[in-house]
Structures are given as C-alpha cells and as structure tokens.
Amino acid sequence: NAGVTQTPKFQVLKTGQSMTLQCAQDMNHNSMYWYRQDPGMGLRLIYYSASEGTTDKGEVPNGYNVSRLNKREFSLRLESAAPSQTSVYFCASNQRSYEQYFGPGTRLTVT
Amino acid sequence: GDSVTQMEGPVTLSEEAFLTINCTYTATGYPSLFWYVQYPGEGLQLLLKATKADDKGSNKGFEATYRKETTSFHLEKGSVQVSDSAVYFCALRDSGAGSYQLTFGKGTKLSVIP
Numbered sequence: 001n002a003g004v005t006q007t008p009k010f011q012v013l014k015t016g017q018s019m020t021l022q023c024a025q026d027m028n029h030n031s032m033y034w035y036r037q038d039p040g041m042g043l044r045l046i047y048y049s050a051s052e053g054t055t056d057k058g059e060v061p062n063g064y065n066v067s068r069l070n071k072r073e074f075s076l077r078l079e080s081a082a083p084s085q086t087s088v089y090f091c092a093s094n095q096r097s098y099e100q101y102f103g104p105g106t107r108l109t110v111t
Numbered sequence: 112g113d114s115v116t117q118m119e120g121p122v123t124l125s126e127e128a129f130l131t132i133n134c135t136y137t138a139t140g141y142p143s144l145f146w147y148v149q150y151p152g153e154g155l156q157l158l159l160k161a162t163k164a165d166d167k168g169s170n171k172g173f174e175a176t177y178r179k180e181t182t183s184f185h186l187e188k189g190s191v192q193v194s195d196s197a198v199y200f201c202a203l204r205d206s207g208a209g210s211y212q213l214t215f216g217k218g219t220k221l222s223v224i225p
Contacts, residue, residue, distance in 0.1 A: 004154070033212070042200060042217040043155070058212070090154055100213060102154035 002026055004103035006091050012109045013081045021076040021106050023091030029101075031094050032074035033058075034066060036087040037105075043090065049074055081110045113138045117201045117216035124191055124223050132186040132219045134175075134201035142203040144168075144177050144184040145213070149198040158186075158199070191223045 004025045013019055025032065030051045035043040045058030049068040063085060065077045074093075078085060088107050092100040118133040136142065143162045147155040159168030164179035173188045184201060201216040 040217060042215040043213075044215075045212060048212060092155075099157045099160070100155075102156070104152075104154045 004091055004093055004101050006089075006103040006106050008106060009104070010107050012111065013078075014111055015082060017081050018077070018079050019081065020078075021089055021091075021108075022073070023075065023103060024073045025091075025093040025101070026072065027093060027095070027101065028071070029093035029095045030071070032068065033092040033100065034064075034074070034076045035090045035092065036060065037090060038087050046076065046089075078108075081108075083110045086110045113142070113203060113205050113214040115201050115203055115214055115216035117199075117219055119217075119219070120198075121220040121222060124221070126193055126223055126225050127190045128223075130186070130188040130191045130195075130221065132199055132201075132221070134184045134186065134216060136182050136184065136201075136203050138182075138203055138205050140206035142205045144175070145202040145204070146173070146175055146184070146186050147200040147202060147215075149200065149218070151197070155200060191221070193223045193225055196221055196223045 007022045033048045034046040037043050044060045046064050047066040049055045052071045055066050067075045086109050088105050090105050091103040094100045114137045116135050145160045146158040148158045149155045159170040161168040161177035167176045175184050175186045198218045198220045200218045202213045
C-alpha cells in the first residue's frame, strides 16, 4: 500500500513555463485535495475533488487548473508559472472518515 | 468563515521539558479538531483528533482536549524527546463542509535539544 504518491519530488521552472503535478492514491478514497505550503502561511487549499467527476475551487485557485482523471488520480496544472507559485505542493485524500492522508510533497521553484 | 490561530513559533525546548502549543478556532458549525505533525522533508500525518466537545485526543504521549467554551484545542506533552522535533499544525473540519475540507493554522515549529 503506497498511500498517496506525488511526482515529481522537485521541479524548477522558468516564468511562463507550464507543468503538471501528478497525484495518485491507492486507498479507494472519494475525495482528493491540492494544497500549497508557504512559510508562515500554513497550508492553503487550492482545489479539491469531492468525488470522481467533480472539482471545486479552494482558497487560492488562481493560476491553477485541476483534473480528476479517475478515482485514483488528481493532477494540478500550472499553465504559465509565476515566481509567486514557488511553494511546496501537497496532495491529500480521504474517505468519509475525517483523516486526510498526505503525499510527500513536490517542491517547486519558479525563477 | 472558519479560521484557526495557533501560537507563533519557533519553540525550542530541552529534552524532557513540558510542551504546550496553543490553538484556538472560529467556526460556524460544530467542528471536528485535529493536530497534524510534519517531520522534516515529509508530508503531514494525523497526530490526534477530537470530534465533539470535551473529547480528549491522544497519541504518542501527546494530548489535546476539545474545549467548546474557550474554542480551544491546545496540544500538550509531558516530556518531549528530540524525535518530537517537527512542525505541528492545528486544523478543523466544520460540520457543514460536505467534502471534508480542513482549515489549517499556520504551524508551529518545535525544536527539542538534547
């Protein structure tokens, strides 16, 4: 059981480049989430997917898009990266129980 | 809207010292409360939780009691170890959030020195 996996672990982009962060979970969870973590800001929700086929905006969605590809996979896309998107990105999932399970994170730097 | 306020860090303690990290919350409904821990270079892990008033969550020697009257969920441990060095996040899930979203505090970094 791998839990929640994220790829890549590290990425450096130039301003204006695009990329997709991948997330997969093998726990058969319905709900999946993307957060960003910035120093002194805690975790802020970017987008979430309550169930397969649905996605909704969180607190800080601007500059991002998401795709719930199937029940296992939830990707986050940056169409035109900006330095303000330099952050650590975490994917999480849960079922009807309260605990969210987190992936190990992707550290993204935009220069 | 919902919010979580936790004490600013960093906190530095000697091994075997007593730990308290304060957490207060604002919520519109009847929230469940959580403490998550993040060890260096890792994702967040659930440390403990409480789902209703007066519940006490506990795990690995850490405890927190859900106090509705003071809207608080302070984290305590009687004797910290070097291995407890991590960032601790208080979080809530409001009863009205259909997708089980969490609202996090900003985190408190704990360093325990031998």
